Amino acid sequence: MSSDIKDLRIVEEAKKPLAMNPKKFALWLFMISVVMLFGAWTSAYLVKRADAGWAEIILPQIFQLNTIIVALSSISMIWAVRSARRDNIDQLKIALGVSFVLGIIFLVGQYMAYGQMVALNQYFSGSNVSHSFLWLFPWAHGLHVVSGLVFVLIVWGNTFKFNVHSKSMNQLEMCATYWHFLGGLWLYLFIFLILNP
Numbered sequence: 335m336s337s338d339i340k341d342l343r344i345v346e347e348a349k350k351p352l353a354m355n356p357k358k359f360a361l362w363l364f365m366i367s368v369v370m371l372f373g374a375w376t377s378a379y380l381v382k383r384a385d386a387g388w389a390e391i392i393l394p395q396i397f398q399l400n401t402i403i404v405a406l407s408s409i410s411m412i413w414a415v416r417s418a419r420r421d422n423i424d425q426l427k428i429a430l431g432v433s434f435v436l437g438i439i440f441l442v443g444q445y446m447a448y449g450q451m452v453a454l455n456q457y458f459s460g461s462n463v464s465h466s467f468l469w470l471f472p473w474a475h476g477l478h479v480v481s482g483l484v485f486v487l488i489v490w491g492n493t494f495k496f497n498v499h500s501k502s503m504n505q506l507e508m509c510a511t512y513w514h515f516l517g518g519l520w521l522y523l524f525i526f527l528i529l530n531p
Contacts, residue, residue: 357504361508368515375471379467379526382464383464389465393468393527393528394446394447394454395450396443400440400443403439404440404521405517407433407517408513408514410433410436414429414510418498419503433486433513434483434487434490437486438483440479448472451468451469456468458470471523471527475520478516482516489506
């Protein structure tokens, strides 16, 4: 009798659904691949930095302001998630709108940073690898921020259709996870560049 119960438990355990939503799992796989990409680039940066002829980089001052904007956009995204959990759709719309606008401001700031780099004679070129890295990191990160903004726009549009609320959080949670990831990635790059000029 006990063996029958044990067999029944094994069958029941096998029928349990996956613990993670497949879309969330795919998002995590994508984020892991992005971490590996930037990890490879920052490792290459450290290796090249040890070479002779490495030119010290000067970070654009606007990077500091952009870092504050990233932190504020994460706060607004937390506000969005909390508003959805409380079914406060009006606040959810505002919070997502604020996150989107801050994301745009961040991208404009990154564009302005390139102008500061040019003013400092730091160009993307094969002859000066250090400055090329300084151009690569914000460009690649900015490309991912654009994808994050598209994600925010999609979720924002769905809030107006009342498809995002306390009983339907999956899309918003994925968006928030990706948004916070992008913020964390920028903080990593910013601190990395400060510590390894």
